[in-house]
Amino acid sequence: MTSTEPQATPPARRRGRRPAGEDTRSALLAAAGEVFVEQGYDGATVRAIATRAGVDAAMVNHWFGGKEGLFAKAVLQLPFDPQQTVAALLAGDRADLxxxxxxxxLTIWDTNEGGRFTALVRSMTSHDAAAQALRNFFQHMIFERIIGQLGIDQSDxxxxxxxxxxxxxxxxxYVLRFEPLASSDVDTVVAAIAPTLQRYLTEPIAPAAG
Amino acid sequence: MTSTEPQATPPARRRGRRPAGEDTRSALLAAAGEVFVEQGYDGATVRAIATRAGVDAAMVNHWFGGKEGLFAKAVLQLPFDPQQTVAALLAGDRADLxxxxxxxxLTIWDTNEGGRFTALVRSMTSHDAAAQALRNFFQHMIFERIIGQLGIDQSDxxxxxxxxxxxxxxxxxYVLRFEPLASSDVDTVVAAIAPTLQRYLTEPIAPAAG
Incomplete structure (x- = not known):
């Protein structure tokens, strides 16, 4: 969960009102969780989040690589940066994409028995801003980037x-716990689901985008 | 929404404490909504629901054809009886199943712009009993019945x-409103999604059930 994060070395110039350590990082995560839900992804500014956290806006880049990375951690609670993940996914053989x-x-969501996913679904069904945030993440940050690289029609x-x-x-x-899908091992689920995504990514899917 | 329901002719023998008209039907729907969420599908008895509604238990059969039909209307707010629907789905060509x-x-959920579906997701993420109810409906009442008729392995x-x-x-x-899927016409969505279900229903899907 912390493998891709920078270690607690302060940046060259410290301008924040708090030490650039774990306190800053925690304060940003808490503030971002509030501001993203209140304003949505597009409405939330790095400055507004930093102000709420009582730290300098430069700390967002230092700790999270930018607004997108902060969003991924604070709202989606994903242990990765979307851009890095897309790059890693695209690096291998396209047939196994x-x-x-x-x-x-699956591996990310399985780590805490789906609790993170359940919290996500709960927030997105009760807050429009969370739904917008999730849409932004899945559609734009992940799948459109991947499909853009494949150079294929009907990317949206x-x-x-x-x-x-x-x-x-x-x-x-995770939420409804249908068996056997709730307790199947990752390999079984991947074998069942991956061909569906492979078709959506690369094969003809519909006569026309409606 | 009311096409398959009996008209307001009272049953031959009226034993209920209220007239066997729309009042009875409404009282049963309201009581069922509460009892199914409190007790889950298996725990909720027809007798308990009828008692809560202040009507005779026989009214459940009269108005809804039984517990399953009442559940479909009260909790899932589906305008059909699951058993009749499964029979109708299986009646045609298997290649188009x-x-x-x-x-x-899609057609059911589209009728009120997905409001019904959104309410369903909201209730199932906040009430375990609603999640259990939905699992019972989709897995057992709909898909296992269909797959049982296909005579194929790994039905669960x-x-x-x-x-x-x-x-x-x-x-x-309906909930996240990803475009263009949120506003695509039914034909486009069916063309895109149906091959996925057809594979899950009839083709080899995984090396072994996990």
């Missing part, structure tokens, strides 16, 4: 189809 | 995979 995507998300439709199967899997595995 | 399933649910896994894609579609179309 869907398998890597499904495995990556493909992105939303991929999200529908991946989020539906999370819903059934 | 998945297409009929996707089209049926297939049922939960079908539910994952169908519920994920609802989540993305």
């Amino acid at each position: 869907a398998e890597r995507i499904v495995r990556t998300f 439709l493909r992105a939303s189809l991929c999200a529908s199967q991946l989020l539906g899997l999370g819903l059934v595995r | 998945a297409e009929r399933i996707v089209r049926t649910f 896994l297939r049922a939960s995979l079908c539910a994952s894609q169908l519920l994920g579609l609802g989540l993305v179309r």
Whole structure:
């Protein structure tokens, strides 16, 4: 969960009102959780979050690499940076791309028995801003970037189809706990679900985008 | 929404404490909504619901054809009886089965712009009993019955995979409103999603049920 984060070395110039250590990082996460839900992803500014946290705005870049990384950690509670993840997913063989995507998300969500996913679904069904945030993340930060690299038509439709199967899997595995999908091992689930995403990513899907 | 319901002719023998008209039906729906959420599908008895509604238990059969039909209307707010629906879905060509399933649910959920689906997701993420109820409905009442008729292996896994894609579609179309999936016409969505369900229903899906 902390593997890709910078260690607690302060940046060259410290301008924050708090020490640039774990306190700053925690204060930013707490403030971001509030501001993103209140304002939505687009409305929330780095400055507003830093002000709420009582730290300098430069700390957002230092600790989270920018607004997107802060959002991924604070709201989605994902232990990774979306851009790095997309790059890693695209680095391997394209024939196994869907398998890597499904495995990556399953492995993340499995680590705390789906508690993180359940919290996400709960927040997105009760707050429009959280729904917008999740849409922004899955559609724009993850799937449109991936599909953009594949150079294929109907990228928006493909992105939303991929999200529908991946989020539906999370819903059934962690929230509703349908058996055997709730307790199947990752390999079984990947074998069952990956061909669906592979089709959504690369094959003809619909006569026309509606 | 009312097309398959009996008209307000009272049953031959009236034993209820209220007239066997719309009042009875409404009282049963309200009571069922409470009791199913409190007790779960298995724990809720027809007698307990009727007592709460202040009517005779026989009114459940009269108005809803039994516990399952009452549940479908009161909790899932579905305008159909699950058993009749499964029979209708299975009546046509098996090659188009998945297409009929996707089209049926989409058409129902589309009628009130997904408000019904959104309410369902909200209740199931906040009440374990509602999650259990939904699991019971999708997995047992709908998909295991369909798959049972197909005579194919791994029926539980297939049922939960079908539910994952169908519920994920609802989540993305109505709750999260990913575009273009949120505003695509039914034909476009059916063309994109049906092949996924057809594979889950009839093709090899995983090396072994985990």
